[in-house]
Amino acid sequence: MSDFLRILKRTHYCGDLNATHVGEEVILMGWAHRRRDHGGVIFIDLRDREGLVQVVFNPEISLACHSEAGRIRSEFVLAIKGLVRKRPEGMENPDLKTGAIEVMASDLEILNESKTPPFLLDNTAEISENVRLKYRYLDLRRPEIQKNLILRSRVAAAAREFFYQEGFIEVETPFLTKSTPEGARDYLVPSRVNQGMFYALPQSPQIFKQLLMVSGFDRYYQIVKCFRDEDLRADRQPEFTQIDVEMSFITQEDIIKIMERMMAHLFSVCLGKELSLPFPRISYVEAINRFGKDSPDMRFGLEIHDLTDILMNSGFKLFAEIVSGGGVIKAISIENGTSLSRKDLDELRDYVAQYGAKGLAWARITPEGWTSPIFKFLTPDEVAAINKKMDAREGAVLLFVADSPNVARDALGNLRIHLAKKLMLIDPEKLAFTWVTEFPLFDYSETEKRFVSTHHPFTSPVPEEIPLIETDPDKVHAQAYDLVLNGSEVGGGSIRIHRKEVQKLIFKALGLSDDEAKNKFGFLLDALEYGTPPHGGIAFGLDRLVMLMTGAESIRDVIAFPKTQKATCMLTDAPSQVSVEQLMELSLKIVI
RNA sequence: GGGGUCGUAGUUAAGUUGGUUAUAACGCCGGCCUGUCAAGCCGGAGGGCGUGGGUUCAAGUCCCAUCGGCCCCGCCA
Numbered sequence: 001m002s003d004f005l006r007i008l009k010r011t012h013y014c015g016d017l018n019a020t021h022v023g024e025e026v027i028l029m030g031w032a033h034r035r036r037d038h039g040g041v042i043f044i045d046l047r048d049r050e051g052l053v054q055v056v057f058n059p060e061i062s063l064a065c066h067s068e069a070g071r072i073r074s075e076f077v078l079a080i081k082g083l084v085r086k087r088p089e090g091m092e093n094p095d096l097k098t099g100a101i102e103v104m105a106s107d108l109e110i111l112n113e114s115k116t117p118p119f120l121l122d123n124t125a126e127i128s129e130n131v132r133l134k135y136r137y138l139d140l141r142r143p144e145i146q147k148n149l150i151l152r153s154r155v156a157a158a159a160r161e162f163f164y165q166e167g168f169i170e171v172e173t174p175f176l177t178k179s180t181p182e183g184a185r186d187y188l189v190p191s192r193v194n195q196g197m198f199y200a201l202p203q204s205p206q207i208f209k210q211l212l213m214v215s216g217f218d219r220y221y222q223i224v225k226c227f228r229d230e231d232l233r234a235d236r237q238p239e240f241t242q243i244d245v246e247m248s249f250i251t252q253e254d255i256i257k258i259m260e261r262m263m264a265h266l267f268s269v270c271l272g273k274e275l276s277l278p279f280p281r282i283s284y285v286e287a288i289n290r291f292g293k294d295s296p297d298m299r300f301g302l303e304i305h306d307l308t309d310i311l312m313n314s315g316f317k318l319f320a321e322i323v324s325g326g327g328v329i330k331a332i333s334i335e336n337g338t339s340l341s342r343k344d345l346d347e348l349r350d351y352v353a354q355y356g357a358k359g360l361a362w363a364r365i366t367p368e369g370w371t372s373p374i375f376k377f378l379t380p381d382e383v384a385a386i387n388k389k390m391d392a393r394e395g396a397v398l399l400f401v402a403d404s405p406n407v408a409r410d411a412l413g414n415l416r417i418h419l420a421k422k423l424m425l426i427d428p429e430k431l432a433f434t435w436v437t438e439f440p441l442f443d444y445s446e447t448e449k450r451f452v453s454t455h456h457p458f459t460s461p462v463p464e465e466i467p468l469i470e471t472d473p474d475k476v477h478a479q480a481y482d483l484v485l486n487g488s489e490v491g492g493g494s495i496r497i498h499r500k501e502v503q504k505l506i507f508k509a510l511g512l513s514d515d516e517a518k519n520k521f522g523f524l525l526d527a528l529e530y531g532t533p534p535h536g537g538i539a540f541g542l543d544r545l546v547m548l549m550t551g552a553e554s555i556r557d558v559i560a561f562p563k564t565q566k567a568t569c570m571l572t573d574a575p576s577q578v579s580v581e582q583l584m585e586l587s588l589k590i591v592i
Numbered sequence: 593g594g595g596g597u598c599g600u601a602g603u604u605a606a607g608u609u610g611g612u613u614a615u616a617a618c619g620c621c622g623g624c625c626u627g628u629c630a631a632g633c634c635g636g637a638g639g640g641c642g643u644g645g646g647u648u649c650a651a652g653u654c655c656c657a658u659c660g661g662c663c664c665c666g667c668c669a
Contacts, residue, residue, distance in 0.1 A: 040626030054629065074619085093629055116620060119603050122630080127603070130661045183669035203669080230668040354595075354665060447666095456669040510669095554662095565662065 004029075004079035004109045015051020019100050021084040026103060028053070029111070031141065032076045033121065042069045046078060046103075047121075049146055054093070054102040055080055065108045075114035075121070075138075081107035129556070133570035136561055148558045151270060152546045156223055158269040159243050162262050168219040168245070173208035175201055175225070180520050182457055182510070184228035187238070195587040201227035204539060206456060207524055209246040210496055213535040214527045220246045223542065232565045235488065235544055235555050239563075243545075245493070246537030252479050252495055255536055256435060259483065259491070263433070271549060279433040279483070287436050292413020294439070297487025298432040300425040302332050302416040304409075307400070310385045316377035322402045329402040330412050333390045334419060337364070337397030345397075351418055352401060357411035361400040365392050374400075417487060428551070434484045441469075441476040442509065450511045455480045457506055458524075459494040460536070469505050483540070490545050493538025500528040 004027070011027045030048035037043075042057040057069035072078065082105040093099030118135055119127045123144050132139040139145060163170070179186045179200035186200035202208075204226045212220045222244045229238060247255060257278070264275045280298070287296045290303045307330065312323040319329055334340070340348075349360040363372035370383060378386075392398060399415065401408045420426050441461050442451040451473050453459060461469060462477045469476055479495035497503045503525060507517040517525065546558040556562035563569055583589065 034629075034631095036628050036631050038626055038628065038631075039624070041628080042626095043628055043631085045629070052629095056627085058626075060626090088627070091627060091629090096629075099629085116602070120619065120630095128599085128661070130599090131603075133661085181669095184667085206669090228668060231666085233668085234663070236668070356665090443669095453669050459669090564660090566660085568660095570661090 004081075004107075004111070008079070008081060008107075010079075013050035014046050014048045014053040015097060017053050017084060017098050017101060017103070019086065022086050022101060024084050025081065025106075026084055027079070027081050028055070028103065029079050030077075031114075032072050032074060032078055035072055035074070037070065042066060042072075044069065044072060044078070046080065047141075047143075049150070051097050051143070053098040054087075054096070055082065055105050056102050057105050057108070061104055062106050062108075065105050068108050068110065069105070071110065073114065073116070075117050075141075076110055077112040077114070079109045079111050080105045130564075130570060133556075133562070133564065136571045140560060145557060148546065148550045148552055149560060151550055152542070152558055154270045155266055155546055155549065156542065158266050159221075159223065159262065161269075162265045163219075163221045163245075166219070166258065168221040169217050170222055171212055171217065171220055172222065173202070173205040173212075173224070177202050177208075178520075180207075181512070181516070182453060184230050187227045187229045190586040190588055192586050203228050204242060205244055206458065207521075209244060209537060210458060210524070210532075210535065211527055213246055213248045213496075214530065214532045216248075216533075218248045220244075220537075232563065232567060234553070235547065237543065237555055237559060237562055238567050240555075241542040243491075243540040243542050244537070245539065246535060248533040248535040250534075250536060252437075252481060252536065255493060255495075255538055256481060259538055263483070266545075267431070267549075273431070275431065275433065279435055281435040281437055283438040284436055284440065285438065288409060288413075292409045292411075292416065293487070294436055295482065295484045295487055295489040296434060296436070297417060297420070297426075297484075298434055299427060299430045299486055300416075300420045302334065302419055302425070304330050304332055304412045304416065305390050306330050307386055307389065310382060310389065311378075311402075314378065314382060316374060319377075319402050326405075327403055328405050328408050329400060330408045331386075331390060331398050331400040332412055332416055332419075333392055334397045334399070334423070335393070336395050338395050339423075340397055348399065348415065348418070352411040352415055355410040355414055356407040357401050357403050359402070360411075360415075361402070363398040363400075365394050365396045365398070367394055372398075430486070432486050436482045436484055437480075439478045439480045439482075440474065441465075441478040441480075441506075442473045444474065451509055453506075453510065454478060455492065455494050457510060457521075458496045458503070460497045460502070461506075466502060466505070469509050473509050479536070481538070483538075485545075485548055488544055488548060489541075490548065491538055491540035493536065495534070495536035498528065498532040498534050500525055503528060 008027050010029045014028055014030050017026065028046055030046040033045040033047035033052055035042065035044055040059065044055045044057070045052045046055050057066045059066040080103065082103040084101050084103055087100060087102050117138050119131060121138065121142050123142065176189060176199040179188065179198060184203050186203065189199040189201065191197040191199060205222060205224055209220055224242055224244055225239050226242050227239050232238065260277050260279055264277055267273045267275050282296065284294055287294055289306070290296070292304050306328065308323055308328045311319045311329045314320050323329065345362050352360050361374050363370045363375065386392070390398060401411045403411065439454050441454060441459065443454050445452045455478055460479045462479060465476045481493060482489050483491040497506065504517065543555050543558055547555055550558060552558050561569065561571060568574065
């Protein structure tokens with residue numbers, strides 16, 4: 001046996017071999033993906049990160065190799081030397097990238113053995129997530145997941161490339177930082193040196209990047225982890241990565257322009273897709289009214305129509321009462337909805353119930369007119385007005401929600417997405433980018449009984465509306481913008497406040513006393529007094545972006561070592577208990 | 593904090609109205625085989641049904657509790 005590793009170095013990746021290598025002697029290192037032992041001849045599909053190639057062990061070429069190859073089992077680690085040759089006539093495998101050729105092994109070393117893996121590493125195998133996460137290092141050998149992480153790496157590299165060329169400076173900001181009010185729950189880190197004190201992991205580098213603008217770095221970016229201790233979803237992890245950007249001496253328009261170019265660069269370099277610029281824009285109010293969400297999916301229609309005016313004085317008491325109680329009546333129309341059965345409609349009613357909707361009325365438009373449980377309550381004029389407003393044609397099904405404005409919005413906003421998936425109205429090739437602009441500066445929080453920032457407390461109001469902050473905070477607009485792709489918020493940013501008086505006004509409107517503001521954000525207020533340039537920025541969720549670029553169904557499929565929905569790691573078993581000694585050092589005591 | 597769903601060999605699943613030794617496929621082990629590529633053929637091993645209670649003559653099937661995966665609501669500046 002030859003001395004692989006030290007003397008015989010790898011010459012190629014398995015998946016990179018093709019007909020141009022015919023006649024070359026190659027050295028490959030990889031894993032035994034599959035073994036087909038014919039007794040006389042043994043085929044091994046050798047796998048590395050670039051793909052598979054068939055290796056042939058023939059006793060006529062090397063008896064010793066053939067004999068050793070008989071020991072090979074799934075996931076053994078192999079080094080082989082062999083001649084690339086064109087496969088015999090009729091033996092090509094068109095399903096394999098390297099299927100035109102094969103490697104005739106003349107030398108083999110089993111570098112390591114493997115236990116039988118708990119699951120097949122085939123792309124076809126659907127393995128439950130708990131098993132995959134427990135053996136994540138094996139799951140990550142699967143070509144499908146490797147492909148995702150390789151694309152993720154390309155996206156990050158393309159972003160750095162773009163920012164470098166545009167004169168941005170990458171600056172690292174601290175992970176051990178100060179807990180601040182507002183926003184998500186912080187992950188806390190106890191301080192040993194300062195007993196009883198805590199750092200917080202950053203929810204984003206927001207304040208630091210603004211301070212870098214004060215420092216004159218002018219154009220900053222960072223690809224950085226952020227931490228939020230909130231409950232998880234299919235597209236939400238407690239630690240996630242942002243492409244974080246901040247610029248000085250710019251307007252909202254400037255940021256939008258340059259970020260569109262960055263997005264175009266990423267999609268061109270990483271996916272070979274050319275985006276058409278500029279992206280369309282929609283105001284927050286229009287997005288909510290037409291799509292029921294501030295992150296509208298514009299790949300399909302099913303827009304929401306407001307029928308409140310038509311039905312406010314209706315003889316249908318239920319509708320009239322809801323309207324007089326401050327409610328609204330909204331509806332969507334499904335063209336060619338005849339395939340929807342009564343059972344389907346019941347299922348849709350149950351679907352909207354989870355958003356608090358108390359009912360879902362429907363109407364079918366047949367050649368004879370409406371077929372609907374509510375038809376008898378409506379006047380012909382009302383029916384005609386609804387038909388006209390919704391452009392309802394024969395074959396359509398109308399779905400109505402009469403409820404409080406928020407419930408109607410959420411119910412129908414989510415229903416249209418649910419329907420689009422169910423009725424397969426979404427073109428999977430489509431990339432619908434949209435900027436959402438003109439956000440309100442504040443939202444009223446029913447739970448906290450106060451105004452909270454829609455974006456964050458450092459977002460600049462539209463300058464002309466500053467006087468309204470104290471009188472009509474709900475009427476103030478923010479200089480904020482979100483980038484939405486296929487109904488997912490992939491980025492968001494704003495022009496920041498660079499004047500101390502304005503920042504103080506905002507803190508006051510949020511219910512922060514002068515003392516609290518000074519205690520929590522004093523350093524920022526101080527900094528604003530030392531020549532802060534006008535500035536603004538944006539941050540993109542790298543995980544979500546890559547998820548959309550790869551078509552992954554879960555954020556976990558684009559993260560190497562993700563957490564479960566209970567924020568645990570099935571591989572390492574984190575979080576876990578720590579020793580009493582560790583606690584004592586931190587002057588902590590478990591009280592539960 | 594709440595709603596839904598799932599948990600049966602290594603994996604993916606089936607398991608009727610509760611009823612003999614709990615099925616299948618793939619994987620695994622052994623044998624045969626020089627052109628397969630989800631190789632084939634023959635043979636074999638492997639689980640007591642997430643866990644703990646309960647009902648019953650009898651529980652994978654029913655009840656209660658509990659643990660865990662996933663999806664969702666709340667939450668996520």
